[in-house]
Amino acid sequence: MQPIANMVNHETNELFFDNLEIPASSLIGEEGKGFRYILDGLNAERTLIAAECIGDGRWFVEKSAGYARDRVVFGRPIGQNQGVQFPIAEAHIEIEAADLMRWRACEEYDAGRNAGAAANMAKYLAAKASWEAANACLQTHGGFGFANEYDVERKFRETRLYQVAPISTNLILSYVAEHLLELPRSF
Numbered sequence: 226m227q228p229i230a231n232m233v234n235h236e237t238n239e240l241f242f243d244n245l246e247i248p249a250s251s252l253i254g255e256e257g258k259g260f261r262y263i264l265d266g267l268n269a270e271r272t273l274i275a276a277e278c279i280g281d282g283r284w285f286v287e288k289s290a291g292y293a294r295d296r297v298v299f300g301r302p303i304g305q306n307q308g309v310q311f312p313i314a315e316a317h318i319e320i321e322a323a324d325l326m327r328w329r330a331c332e333e334y335d336a337g338r339n340a341g342a343a344a345n346m347a348k349y350l351a352a353k354a355s356w357e358a359a360n361a362c363l364q365t366h367g368g369f370g371f372a373n374e375y376d377v378e379r380k381f382r383e384t385r386l387y388q389v390a391p392i393s394t395n396l397i398l399s400y401v402a403e404h405l406l407e408l409p410r411s412f
Contacts, residue, residue: 226238226239226241227241233382234379234383265339268341268344269344270391271330271347271348272327272344274351274352275323275330275344275348276327278355279320279351279355282319282323282351282357282384283320285316285355285358285362285380288366289316289358289361289362292365292366292369293309313361313362313365316354316358319350319353319354319358322354323347323351323354326343326346326350327351341400342404345397345400346397346401348387348392349397349401352387359381359385362381
């Protein structure tokens with residue numbers, strides 16, 4: 226095992242297995258279907274990551290709304306301006322919509338149905354909504370968004386990760402195009 230140093234609040238490691246032999250008696254499921262089992266198991270992970278993104282998005286919305294209420298410039302709170310209100314409101318709407326898809330993925334997975342499409346779409350929507358909420362929050366805070374006391378910049382970096390991991394948005398779009406829209410495989 227070898228740690229991978231990174232700039233986000235996640236411990237990440239590489240794990241290597243060399244010359245590992247596993248006896249046939251340790252086989253779980255049917256031989257040759259291991260990759261399919263892994264992919265099905267990752268649907269739960271995508272749903273979990275969607276929930277994390279939704280939590281992050283809600284944090285950004287609450288943080289930016291609170292700051293917009295409290296920050297007074299020219300004798301009035303900045304949250305009184307539509308240019309500040311609308312991006313926060315839009316982020317809130319997108320987070321709530323992503324949460325609905327997340328719950329749909331949970332229901333499908335719990336019922337034992339193929340949750341691949343719902344889990345992929347939930348992760349995509351939640352990661353995108355969290356990223357947009359992060360942008361709105363940073364914009365609302367202006368320069369203070371980079372000040373340590375607000376924690377916005379740190380969380381901003383962390384939520385960006387979900388655009389590329391544990392599955393990239395491009396792979397999700399490829400999945401939807403191929404499996405839901407019946408377009409030719411792109412890779």
